[in-house]
Amino acid sequence: MTPPLSRLPDDPRVALLVIDMQYDFMPGGALAVAEGDALVPIINRLGAQFRNVVLAQDWHPRDHVSFASSHAGRAPFDNITLPYGTQTLWPDHCVQGSHGAQLHAGLDIPHAQLTLRKGCNAGIDSYSAFVEADRATRTGLAGYLSERGIDSVYVVGLALDFCVAWTALDARSAGFNTWVIADACKAIDLNGSLDQAWKDMALAGVTRIDSAALTS
Structure with a gap:
């Protein structure tokens, strides 16, 4: 579906949300998404089309609660119950200050206005860029x-079935017109x-x- 003309990328009311393009999600990373690095040139081309970009x-x-290493006897991809609900346990990844947490060096969107860090609370996971996994703690992105007068977002990045999808769903819940650019995402498919x-x-x-819909 081609988006309405009033909401094309160069519209000041539109933002591109680039989700978790970090080394730990790239091939060879702690929580690798197959071919995640292949998205870098696609996202760079898209980024150049948008006035507003958030990373x-x-x-x-x-010691994050989502790490299997934080729970004795548990392995990555086990599910446990936490006060806020079911939590999938992951390998240690995107640890603050580590190489794996760094954004891919090939990502070239110099005009991005904001880098939003999520999952900083040791006791709550955060897939979405809008609301943490307790579904109560907000990141401030919607505000x-x-x-800034933005009412529409396009979402790209990693992983499609977790952080991208949760971000898109929360964008809709917050009232934003929301598109996911399928060929600018990769999934874990768990x-x-x-x-x-x-x-x-x-x-x-x-x-x-x-992405072709934005240039046709």
């Missing part, structure tokens, strides 16, 4: 965008998570497009 960055303390993510996003009113 999201996972930024976990070493930032609204204060136990059917990719198919479920697309279904959830469609039900919420998130529009799925490819």
Whole structure:
């Protein structure tokens, strides 16, 4: 679906949200997404089209609750129950100050106005760039965008079925027109998570497009 002309990338009311393009999510990283590095040139081309760009960055303390290493006898990809609900346990990743937490050096969007760090609270995971996994703690992104007169977002990055999807769903919940650019994302696809993510996003009113729709 081609977005309405009033919401093309150079519209000042539009922002590109670039999610978690960090080394730990790249091939060879602690929580690698297959071919994640192949997105870098695509996202760079998209970034050049947008006036407004926000970069999201996972930024976990070493003892983060989402790490399997923080729970005796547990392994990565186990599920546990925390006060805020079910939590998938992950390998240690995107630890604050580590190489794995750094944004990919090839990412070239010099006009990005904000780098938003999420997952900083040791006791709460944070997939979404808008609301942490307790579904109560807000990152401030919705307010930032609204204060700047932005009412529409395009979402790209890693991983499609987790941080990208949660960000898109929360963008819709906050009232933003929301598109996910499918060919500018890669997924983990854990136990059917990719198919479920697309279904959830469609039900919420998130529009799925490819990058070609922005240049056609």
